[in-house]
Amino acid sequence: MTFDWSFVQRYAPFFVNGTLMTLFISVFGILLAIAVGLVCAGVEIARIPVARQIVRIYIELSRNTPLLVQLYFLYFGLPKLGVVWSAETCAIVGLGFLGGSYMAEAMRGGLEAVPNVQRETAYVLGLTSTQTITRVILPQAVSTAIPGVVANVIFLFKESSVVSAIALADVMYMAKDLIGMYYSTYESLFMLVVAYLVILLPISIFGTWLERRFDYERR
Amino acid sequence: ACGPSAGTPSEAKSSDTGTSSSANAKARSLDEIKKSGKIKIAVFSDKAPFGYVDKDGKYQGYDVYFAEQLAKDLGVDPEYTSVDPAARVDVLTSNKVDLVLANFTVTDERKEKVDFAKPYMKVALGVVSPESAQITDVSQLDGKTLIIAKGTTAETWFEKNAPNVKLQKYDQYADAYNALLDGRGDAFSTDNTEVLAWAKSNKGFKVGITHLGDDDTIAPAVQKGNTELLNFVNDEIVKLGKDNFFHKDYQETLEPVYGNEVNPDDIVVEGGAV
Amino acid sequence: MTEPETTCKGFEVNHLVKQYANADKPVLDDISFKVEHGSVLVVLGPSGSGKSTLLRTIAGLEPIQGGTISINNQVIDAGKPGTERAGRSDRSSELRTRIGMVFQSYDLFPNKTVLGNITMAPVLVQKRDKSEVEAEAIRLLGRVGLADRKDSWPHELSGGQRQRVAICRALILHPEVLLLDEITAALDPEMVREVLDVVLELAKSGQTMLIVTHEMQFARAIADHIILLDGGHIVEESYDAQAFFEHPQTERAQQFLHTFEFE
Amino acid sequence: MTEPETTCKGFEVNHLVKQYANADKPVLDDISFKVEHGSVLVVLGPSGSGKSTLLRTIAGLEPIQGGTISINNQVIDAGKPGTERAGRSDRSSELRTRIGMVFQSYDLFPNKTVLGNITMAPVLVQKRDKSEVEAEAIRLLGRVGLADRKDSWPHELSGGQRQRVAICRALILHPEVLLLDEITAALDPEMVREVLDVVLELAKSGQTMLIVTHEMQFARAIADHIILLDGGHIVEESYDAQAFFEHPQTERAQQFLHTFEFE
Amino acid sequence: MSGAEILLQPGVFPRLLQGLWVTVWIAGVSVGASIPVGLLMGWLMTLKNPVIRAAMRIYLDFIRIMPQLALLFLAYYGFARWFDWNLDATGACVLVFILWGGAELGDLVRGALQSIPKVQYESSYVLGLSPWQTFSRVILPQAVRRMLPASVNLATRIVKTTSLAVLLGVVEVIKVGQQIIDANRFQFPTGTLWIYGVIFFMYFIVCWPLSIVARRLEKRWSND
Numbered sequence A: 001m002t003f004d005w006s007f008v009q010r011y012a013p014f015f016v017n018g019t020l021m022t023l024f025i026s027v028f029g030i031l032l033a034i035a036v037g038l039v040c041a042g043v044e045i046a047r048i049p050v051a052r053q054i055v056r057i058y059i060e061l062s063r064n065t066p067l068l069v070q071l072y073f074l075y076f077g078l079p080k081l082g083v084v085w086s087a088e089t090c091a092i093v094g095l096g097f098l099g100g101s102y103m104a105e106a107m108r109g110g111l112e113a114v115p116n117v118q119r120e121t122a123y124v125l126g127l128t129s130t131q132t133i134t135r136v137i138l139p140q141a142v143s144t145a146i147p148g149v150v151a152n153v154i155f156l157f158k159e160s161s162v163v164s165a166i167a168l169a170d171v172m173y174m175a176k177d178l179i180g181m182y183y184s185t186y187e188s189l190f191m192l193v194v195a196y197l198v199i200l201l202p203i204s205i206f207g208t209w210l211e212r213r214f215d216y217e218r219r
Numbered sequence B: 001a002c003g004p005s006a007g008t009p010s011e012a013k014s015s016d017t018g019t020s021s022s023a024n025a026k027a028r029s030l031d032e033i034k035k036s037g038k039i040k041i042a043v044f045s046d047k048a049p050f051g052y053v054d055k056d057g058k059y060q061g062y063d064v065y066f067a068e069q070l071a072k073d074l075g076v077d078p079e080y081t082s083v084d085p086a087a088r089v090d091v092l093t094s095n096k097v098d099l100v101l102a103n104f105t106v107t108d109e110r111k112e113k114v115d116f117a118k119p120y121m122k123v124a125l126g127v128v129s130p131e132s133a134q135i136t137d138v139s140q141l142d143g144k145t146l147i148i149a150k151g152t153t154a155e156t157w158f159e160k161n162a163p164n165v166k167l168q169k170y171d172q173y174a175d176a177y178n179a180l181l182d183g184r185g186d187a188f189s190t191d192n193t194e195v196l197a198w199a200k201s202n203k204g205f206k207v208g209i210t211h212l213g214d215d216d217t218i219a220p221a222v223q224k225g226n227t228e229l230l231n232f233v234n235d236e237i238v239k240l241g242k243d244n245f246f247h248k249d250y251q252e253t254l255e256p257v258y259g260n261e262v263n264p265d266d267i268v269v270e271g272g273a274v
Numbered sequence C, D: 001m002t003e004p005e006t007t008c009k010g011f012e013v014n015h016l017v018k019q020y021a022n023a024d025k026p027v028l029d030d031i032s033f034k035v036e037h038g039s040v041l042v043v044l045g046p047s048g049s050g051k052s053t054l055l056r057t058i059a060g061l062e063p064i065q066g067g068t069i070s071i072n073n074q075v076i077d078a079g080k081p082g083t084e085r086a087g088r089s090d091r092s093s094e095l096r097t098r099i100g101m102v103f104q105s106y107d108l109f110p111n112k113t114v115l116g117n118i119t120m121a122p123v124l125v126q127k128r129d130k131s132e133v134e135a136e137a138i139r140l141l142g143r144v145g146l147a148d149r150k151d152s153w154p155h156e157l158s159g160g161q162r163q164r165v166a167i168c169r170a171l172i173l174h175p176e177v178l179l180l181d182e183i184t185a186a187l188d189p190e191m192v193r194e195v196l197d198v199v200l201e202l203a204k205s206g207q208t209m210l211i212v213t214h215e216m217q218f219a220r221a222i223a224d225h226i227i228l229l230d231g232g233h234i235v236e237e238s239y240d241a242q243a244f245f246e247h248p249q250t251e252r253a254q255q256f257l258h259t260f261e262f263e
Numbered sequence E: 001m002s003g004a005e006i007l008l009q010p011g012v013f014p015r016l017l018q019g020l021w022v023t024v025w026i027a028g029v030s031v032g033a034s035i036p037v038g039l040l041m042g043w044l045m046t047l048k049n050p051v052i053r054a055a056m057r058i059y060l061d062f063i064r065i066m067p068q069l070a071l072l073f074l075a076y077y078g079f080a081r082w083f084d085w086n087l088d089a090t091g092a093c094v095l096v097f098i099l100w101g102g103a104e105l106g107d108l109v110r111g112a113l114q115s116i117p118k119v120q121y122e123s124s125y126v127l128g129l130s131p132w133q134t135f136s137r138v139i140l141p142q143a144v145r146r147m148l149p150a151s152v153n154l155a156t157r158i159v160k161t162t163s164l165a166v167l168l169g170v171v172e173v174i175k176v177g178q179q180i181i182d183a184n185r186f187q188f189p190t191g192t193l194w195i196y197g198v199i200f201f202m203y204f205i206v207c208w209p210l211s212i213v214a215r216r217l218e219k220r221w222s223n224d
């Protein structure tokens, strides 16, 4: 069996569309995850009584169950309760649900890594609590949290490949589709690998740059 | 070592594990199959009444009924592998199974990749839709969403002949049906036998198009060039045809579902003669 | 204010009581002392005797359960029983800037340059003019021998350099009293020297200071006034460093000083 | 061996040269000294003068480029030029056990208890009987005041306790010479004292030792013999600690000692 | 009709448990086999040889950048044809999880080995231990401690990722669930919700204890 370049040329546009779908779902899913993560990390750091327990339970549930099952539950399970979300909504909510806990842990780690003496120094220098948070704590927390957040972003991009199971036409869906229709396994897998490299390599490189940019010890 | 199995006692995973490699992906000879005492057959596990797993976890259905007979005549036990529609070619080309008996429609593209035996069934495509918004003609689907399962003839047909239909593709039949039930698409298309059977037991749904495309045949498939097994299967089909075996199969597996709405001769092919 | 001359100009602690939550007795129990304006108090004591705690209560980092802390006769903190679990004192920003503190750990803000570290508080808190503050910062850096490092990042500095910057950061607010808690404990000997030389310099220039240190030679050289803490109390107090180190009065002090001598 | 009595019983370094890879000149350049059996050599010098390097070459941790290191006239390491990038010396296990070393950082094996730390090497390397070794370990722990901590884990000990265990771990091999590299540099003053007391004890019992320290009082008390390193050379050597500290001969030594004095 | 009753049907729970067993089996075998692979990879990653270094880097980065699902497809469909390597779906899953687990674990091993302070090697040398004694008695036990919490977390990730096996046709817990949903779709139209709900909690019950163990270990060993 030989590699059929003309097949690749013919169906490359499919993969471009698939890539756009992957980007669409991932970007919104990740933004949601970051928002959820911020709220949860805030709740945990501030030790808000009841909310804190809820956040703990959420984090355990989200971290210990697979995204595919979460998606099936949202997509096929919820309609039985009368809640019908579109596949896109399910995918974004699913990614946000899964990613939120990972983001929360990374951000909490960043905040907790700021030594207490930094807060004390700010106090002694007369800074107000807002000034302390914005000028002293957050910049340092961001610096420590970034590597974790970047790793999570890449992780979530990859996880998004399972949305094909709920009929969203992402790159994975395209690959499976072409294999199923034309039995062109090589070519489809080749385009799949290329598509993920095209999406994730720049993100990985950007992530490394970002880590450097915010690493006060190294720039 | 064997992987564990779930679902059925009768089903065991392939006996060669992931890390063991055979010299090549060459198909097993009849002798090898006999010697191993097991024939590996790919069937559906969620496509009642053709191939499904019943409440006791046993494989059942029209395809499985035939598979049981084949294995018996070969003097071995059947070992079933659950496949998705889209995987049916690949399980053969990569020699994961000896035989595919999964409602496999004979098409020209597929003939290039696998060898089909004589047919044991014939179908055309059908389209099922909610009674409240019946689809009775393909043109009604323009701009609408049609649910299909990946790797089925329905997919290929609509891709080729109805570019204005938005296709929503699922890996598995179970998912596709669920999507239809939840109103995620306007209709679902696959082999007409299948949709007929489904619509019959799902209130509120009706098969608006019963016959679409050419009349296709359904046949067992083996790896390309595995003539030994192919010949055996062909001989079986001819031999069984003499006893009207497939009508009996129909009675056992399909009739309880189709009732008398369908004429068995519209579906069953005896002795490989269409 | 028209206070009579006789009262203390400087810094004063009266009957201070400090207890940590979950502890069965106070770490500091009825501590009183005065530090005259322009003089240096050295606080000595074994590990765990409450030296750091004393400096932290004065800086407002710990709530106190009894007594008062005052600067120039103005009470800035008064003890309230039952506040063991309370947070930091709610002093105004302005009051806090009147007391400077440098910690043992190199606590510069890692996200700001040397200059940024020094100028942040005067600009943000005292609302002083940025260019004026920068000019003063550079002057201070010159005084501690770091004029050329103003644009360095904290991690590029040695421990000794960081502590000198931390001193500048405290000094630029013109604190009436400067608290130094074992600022050389984590340094190599040569760096210890360069930091302590800066502190000796400061003492000469008349900066009021409270110093916790384990460098006995240095303590002896700099102290105008010494207190020895143990078991929550001041066990010996002296205004004569020479006399304290050579002829300590109490047995506890003799025993303590012996730790630092061999044979 | 039937060496004449006149030769050195003890430990000797001759014309030692040590250069690090990528460095343009040696850290140690033609260093020679002898340490009589049962005596204590204190190595002084400013930071970066090569004190640690000297101890590490003696322990075999660094390859040397010239000169020899010998114990009781037996050469255990001879320099070879061009070995800057070589790994540790390929001394036999047996030879290595004849030189003990304790480092500044608390280097106990965190995965073994106190007893496990001490008994591992004699059992594994010297093939001694386990129960005999344990009995000796307990005796040694008693000597350093830790008899009751034999089943503790390293992380449960204070820094001072860990260093005392590290000393026991070295002593149980009965090394002919013990190298101590700033073993109290990371400790609180009280702990410094408890560790140095153990070392003083050892010196009295006749253990040959090479000590690097910044505690001048301690150095003065323990040294039979002092060398001051600077710029890769021995700039001053003395067999009279009293004299060295009070009337250092060279200007460099005066300057060095001044770092530790205030006013 | 309440869909929850589907769970009370005879055979439903036992079959789901059987499916779960397949999931756990794949994860267990993969994790078990990842350990030696990871140790080997980790050791290779610490080597200074530039060729090995680069090869390990590319291997690790490729595995990290490719979604597991893509790797599964590569292994299942690609390998059999490219190398005539006959893997069934379960085999492909196990292979991918070992390659992936081995790479990630290898990185943990590398990190752990490199985080052991140099003075530990030096103390061992000075005490006369041989290089092998040093590695087996001093370095390895410490490295294992350091990497254990993260390794347990990796194991939970592998368990979770086995859910992708269904997309290759492995009859594990999700596929069993789909079969049950399909077989009962006339009697229990809302069975979907309940079956997926139960599967959700089954994963949770397998992974959660591992997460707890990881957190405990982290706390316990963070102080030394």
Ligand SMILES: Nc1ncnc2c1ncn2[C@@H]1O[C@H](COP(=O)(O)OP(=O)(O)OP(=O)(O)O)[C@@H](O)[C@H]1O
Binding pocket: C020, C021, C023, C027, C045, C046, C047, C048, C049, C050, C051, C052, C053, C054, D188
């Ligand atoms: N945040 C705290 N909560 C409870 N107890 C504390 C706290 N901080 C300190 N302590 C206890 O208070 C006592 C005094 O501690 P402090 O740090 O003031 O001593 P110190 O004299 O500075 O000792 P060192 O010389 O070791 O720095 C100690 O027994 C200590 O354990």
Ligand SMILES: Nc1ncnc2c1ncn2[C@@H]1O[C@H](COP(=O)(O)OP(=O)(O)OP(=O)(O)O)[C@@H](O)[C@H]1O
Binding pocket: C188, D020, D021, D023, D027, D045, D046, D047, D048, D049, D050, D051, D052, D053, D054
């Ligand atoms: N592994 C190494 N590679 C290259 N240079 C080194 C290495 N270790 C030490 N040096 C250099 O060798 C010189 C001597 O270092 P060494 O640690 O022996 O000094 P020291 O006298 O022990 O100093 P300190 O009092 O700070 O411990 C220093 O200039 C140091 O930078």
Ligand SMILES: [Mg+2]
Binding pocket: C051, C052, C053, C182
């Ligand atoms: Mg203190």
Ligand SMILES: [Mg+2]
Binding pocket: D051, D052, D053, D182
């Ligand atoms: Mg040194």
